Amino acid sequence: MAETTFQPDSLAVERRKHGTTTFARVARYTLARVITLFLTTVVGVYLTILIANMGGYVDQIQRATIREDVNQIVRTDVSFKALSQVERDSRINEMIRLREERVGLDQPFMVRSVRFLTNAMTLNLGWAQNMASDSGSRQVRNIMLERLPPTLFLFATSNILLFFFSVLIALSLSRRYGNFWDRVLVGLAPTGSAPGWFYGIFLILIFAAVFRVLPYGGMVAAPPPPNPFDYFLSLLQHLALPVLAITLSTIFLNAYNWRTFFLIYSSEDYVEMAKAKGLSQRMLERRYILRPTLPTIISTFALTLITLWTGAPILEGVFNWPGLGQTLLRAIGQYETSVIVGSTVIFAYMLAITVFMLDFIYAIVDPRVKVGGGIKHK
Amino acid sequence: MNNILKTLHEFRKYPSAIVGSVIILALISIAIYTTIKIPYPEAIRLWRGGQDVWYQNPVNAEPIWFNIFRKEKLPESFALQSDESNKIVTQNTEGFNVIEITYPFDYSFDSFPQELTLFFKADYDEKQPYVSATLLTPDEREIRIADFAVAASQTYIFSQDSRLERRLGGLVPREGLFLNPDSDSPKPVQGQYTLKLKILTFEKDSDVNAEFVLYGNVAGWAGTDHMRRDLSVALLWGTPVALSFGLLAALGTTVTTMIIAAVAVWYGGWVDNLIQRITEVNLVLPFLPILIMIGTFYSRSILTILGATIILSVFGGAIITYRAVFLQVKESPYIEAAQAYGAKNGRIVLLYLIPRIIPLLIPQMVTLIPSYVFLEASLAVLGLGDPVLPTWGKVITDAISKGALYQGHYYWILQPAFLLMLTGLAFAMLGFVLDRIFNPRLRGV
Numbered sequence: 001m002a003e004t005t006f007q008p009d010s011l012a013v014e015r016r017k018h019g020t021t022t023f024a025r026v027a028r029y030t031l032a033r034v035i036t037l038f039l040t041t042v043v044g045v046y047l048t049i050l051i052a053n054m055g056g057y058v059d060q061i062q063r064a065t066i067r068e069d070v071n072q073i074v075r076t077d078v079s080f081k082a083l084s085q086v087e088r089d090s091r092i093n094e095m096i097r098l099r100e101e102r103v104g105l106d107q108p109f110m111v112r113s114v115r116f117l118t119n120a121m122t123l124n125l126g127w128a129q130n131m132a133s134d135s136g137s138r139q140v141r142n143i144m145l146e147r148l149p150p151t152l153f154l155f156a157t158s159n160i161l162l163f164f165f166s167v168l169i170a171l172s173l174s175r176r177y178g179n180f181w182d183r184v185l186v187g188l189a190p191t192g193s194a195p196g197w198f199y200g201i202f203l204i205l206i207f208a209a210v211f212r213v214l215p216y217g218g219m220v221a222a223p224p225p226p227n228p229f230d231y232f233l234s235l236l237q238h239l240a241l242p243v244l245a246i247t248l249s250t251i252f253l254n255a256y257n258w259r260t261f262f263l264i265y266s267s268e269d270y271v272e273m274a275k276a277k278g279l280s281q282r283m284l285e286r287r288y289i290l291r292p293t294l295p296t297i298i299s300t301f302a303l304t305l306i307t308l309w310t311g312a313p314i315l316e317g318v319f320n321w322p323g324l325g326q327t328l329l330r331a332i333g334q335y336e337t338s339v340i341v342g343s344t345v346i347f348a349y350m351l352a353i354t355v356f357m358l359d360f361i362y363a364i365v366d367p368r369v370k371v372g373g374g375i376k377h378k
Numbered sequence: 379m380n381n382i383l384k385t386l387h388e389f390r391k392y393p394s395a396i397v398g399s400v401i402i403l404a405l406i407s408i409a410i411y412t413t414i415k416i417p418y419p420e421a422i423r424l425w426r427g428g429q430d431v432w433y434q435n436p437v438n439a440e441p442i443w444f445n446i447f448r449k450e451k452l453p454e455s456f457a458l459q460s461d462e463s464n465k466i467v468t469q470n471t472e473g474f475n476v477i478e479i480t481y482p483f484d485y486s487f488d489s490f491p492q493e494l495t496l497f498f499k500a501d502y503d504e505k506q507p508y509v510s511a512t513l514l515t516p517d518e519r520e521i522r523i524a525d526f527a528v529a530a531s532q533t534y535i536f537s538q539d540s541r542l543e544r545r546l547g548g549l550v551p552r553e554g555l556f557l558n559p560d561s562d563s564p565k566p567v568q569g570q571y572t573l574k575l576k577i578l579t580f581e582k583d584s585d586v587n588a589e590f591v592l593y594g595n596v597a598g599w600a601g602t603d604h605m606r607r608d609l610s611v612a613l614l615w616g617t618p619v620a621l622s623f624g625l626l627a628a629l630g631t632t633v634t635t636m637i638i639a640a641v642a643v644w645y646g647g648w649v650d651n652l653i654q655r656i657t658e659v660n661l662v663l664p665f666l667p668i669l670i671m672i673g674t675f676y677s678r679s680i681l682t683i684l685g686a687t688i689i690l691s692v693f694g695g696a697i698i699t700y701r702a703v704f705l706q707v708k709e710s711p712y713i714e715a716a717q718a719y720g721a722k723n724g725r726i727v728l729l730y731l732i733p734r735i736i737p738l739l740i741p742q743m744v745t746l747i748p749s750y751v752f753l754e755a756s757l758a759v760l761g762l763g764d765p766v767l768p769t770w771g772k773v774i775t776d777a778i779s780k781g782a783l784y785q786g787h788y789y790w791i792l793q794p795a796f797l798l799m800l801t802g803l804a805f806a807m808l809g810f811v812l813d814r815i816f817n818p819r820l821r822g823v
Contacts, residue, residue, distance in 0.1 A: 036658070037662070040655075040658050040659050040661075040662055041662055044659050044662045044663045047659070047663065048663070048668065048671070051668060051671060051672065052671055052675065138797045140699055186755070187394070189806075189810065190748075190802075190806030190807050190809075190810055191803070191806075193745070193748035193749055193752065193802040193803070193805070193806040194748070194752055194798070194799060194802050195752050195756060197756065197759065198752065198755075198795065198798065198799075201774070201778070201783070201795060204783055205783055205788060205791070205792075208783070209783050209784070209786065209788070216783065216784065250799050254657050256786065257402055263533070303695045306661065309664070310664065310665045310666045311666070311756070312666075312759065313667070313670070314666075314667060314756050314759050314760060315760070317760070318778065320760075328667060328670065329760065329761075332670060332673075332674055332760065332762070334760060335674065337674075337675070340667075340670065340671055340674060340675075341671070343667055344664055344667040344668060344670075344671055347664030347667045348662050348663065350664075351661065351662045352662045353662075355661060355662065
């Protein structure tokens with residue numbers, strides 16, 4: 001740590017001299033991360049399929065799709081009407097058998113699982129039995145992709161707020177170490193053990209049930225306001241409580257951890273040196289404290305984000321937020337296996353993208369990151 | 379020994395740790411008390427029992443102690459049986475039994491009860507006994523309630539009797555029977571009421587027993603839910619479930635993670651590489667959806683979920699921390715010395731590497747407990763809780779899905795939530811302090 005940050009100014013000079021190095025470094029690193037993360041995701045999805053298929057559920061999804069198709073054909077084919085019941089049944093069964101053979105359901109599982117893997121990676125998961133998307137499609141992919149934007153919107157908003165507020169609180173409290181608010185924060189840090197939905201219940205109780213100032217749940221008022229400005233206002237109203245719940249569940253613990261980092265780093269010799277030079281507090285914080293701690297902060301934030309993603313289904317369920325998590329909840333309720341497997345795959349994608357984005361930011365803020373070096377976790 | 383004393387001495391300086399430990403000890407005693415008082419099969423019988431177990435309880439009643447904070451007292455529920463003390467059997471001229479049952483009760487509450495019900499059990503061969511019921515109010519009015527013949531097992535629900543409603547001037551009987559006719563505001567008359575049953579039998583050995591239940595708006599110390607179940611069963615039983623799930627999952631995860639990290643560092647090479655790759659894959663595996671998949675496809679039993687949780691969390695972020703520490707420890711001279719005297723790999727890992735990390739491990743384990751306690755509740759909220767066990771999470775799920783927040787049944791959610799919070803906070807506070815004591819690097823800040 002010490003040798004790289006000891007002379008930040010000389011580093012900056014060097015970077016300015018070779019304007020492309022940062023870009024090339026980040027690009028190389030990004031490419032390497034994309035490839036490894038993609039492979040990681042493939043392995044992750046493959047594991048998901050293995051788990052799902054231990055009870056034969058992926059097979060069942062395929063069989064059900066085939067049976068549905070065959071029934072469709074039989075219903076429209078006139079020649080079947082002339083046959084007796086027994087003959088017709090045997091013909092149907094024969095057709096199903098042939099089709100199953102064609103898609104390879106008679107092959108050993110190891111061979112099949114590779115095909116499932118490609119299907120799952122492209123979210124080609126067939127049709128749902130009981131669920132349908134709002135636009136009426138029964139394709140699993142449509143059901144899920146339709147619900148992706150609300151989830152992304154909710155989590156992006158709350159995570160950005162969470163990150164900046166945590167850094168702000170942590171920085172300002174590390175400056176006022178030991179004062180009243182600092183001790184309040186230390187006292188509040190253990191509240192981070194409760195998940196967002198838990199705070200959500202209390203928030204609904206206080207703001208929706210008792211004071212009646214904010215809605216119980218949903219994404220916009222019903223019916224949605226026609227005018228875009230009103231629509232946006234209604235969206236903000238509905239967004240307030242879930243964002244607050246996510247923020248409350250992690251902000252104190254985050255701020256506490258980061259404040260501790262800042263405190264450790266602000267006692268480094270080079271900070272003392274900079275103070276002695278008479279640099280302003282702002283400069284000191286930005287260049288000498290925030291800069292070297294940022295990589296560590298980002299890697300801890302990655303873990304926070306992953307926990308938050310995990311809690312998404314319940315949070316959306318509690319707030320009735322029409323996102324992916326709620327779809328997953330409905331799928332559990334209706335025993336819609338294809339949607340359950342599909343949601344798991346989408347969540348795996350989300351996690352991989354989150355990890356990738358943080359890696360990318362990490363590479364930009366940490367000049368030491370090189371290809372092959374990987375992330376140095378503190 | 380000295381170390382332990384030193385730790386204990388250190389411990390006393392942190393009030394939050396003492397508070398946390400006291401809460402944990404209290405929860406453990408509750409857990410032990412519960413498992414002795416309500417054994418597992420009994421708890422399941424109670425929780426899964428329907429009308430036959432809980433018929434004496436009102437629906438969605440608040441806890442009794444809520445009345446302490448209320449100016450207008452809500453009626454408490456009670457059930458009165460007929461026995462020797464309130465049942466008088468005489469014989470009439472034809473030699474048949476005439477049974478008189480009186481239920482005196484004190485009603486000193488400020489609102490009306492939820493419902494009044496009489497449960498009859500009658501013994502007869504062919505001719506049904508005939509019941510006349512009257513209510514004596516404190517202001518000495520006598521209200522005729524109903525006259526009817528009872529079957530072998532019959533329930534008479536006061537508010538469903540439309541004739542009684544008409545006789546009370548169109549008021550619902552649960553209100554009309556108690557209403558003070560002289561007051562402008564709808565207030566019940568307070569004081570001693572008496573419900574009188576006069577039963578005529580028409581056979582020699584015919585007998586009738588009746589139970590009078592007044593369903594109030596408060597019942598039990600924890601209230602009741604939509605199925606009339608006493609919530610105290612679930613609140614009590616949630617304690618051992620939450621504690622054991624949290625403890626076992628945290629212990630299983632941290633110990634296994636530690637061993638894997640130690641093995642990775644000690645053997646290095648491809649073992650280390652493999653373990654690091656597994657950790658990376660595990661990072662993108664969506665934990666909760668996979669648990670959901672396991673719960674829906676295979677089994678919702680708490681043991682299956684516990685096992686899956688441990689397996690999925692073993693390769694978590696903690697492995698990176700432990701690895702870093704082990705890498706440092708590996709270079710220590712005493713490890714070299716152990717190798718020099720010919721210690722085997724297993725011995726070095728188990729006896730030399732692992733003990734060094736225990737100070738780091740204990741606080742981490744304690745801080746992990748709340749997240750698993752909440753995980754168990756989260757799964758219950760998803761509808762994937764253990765199918766038979768009553769737990770806190772299940773109470774919260776029932777409450778949310780039955781609209782407790784919309785209808786104002788706050789006690790239903792707040793009690794289990796409070797217990798969850800208490801458990802989580804207690805372990806988190808203790809873990810934070812242990813972290814400071816065992817890892818003095820952070821002590822200054």
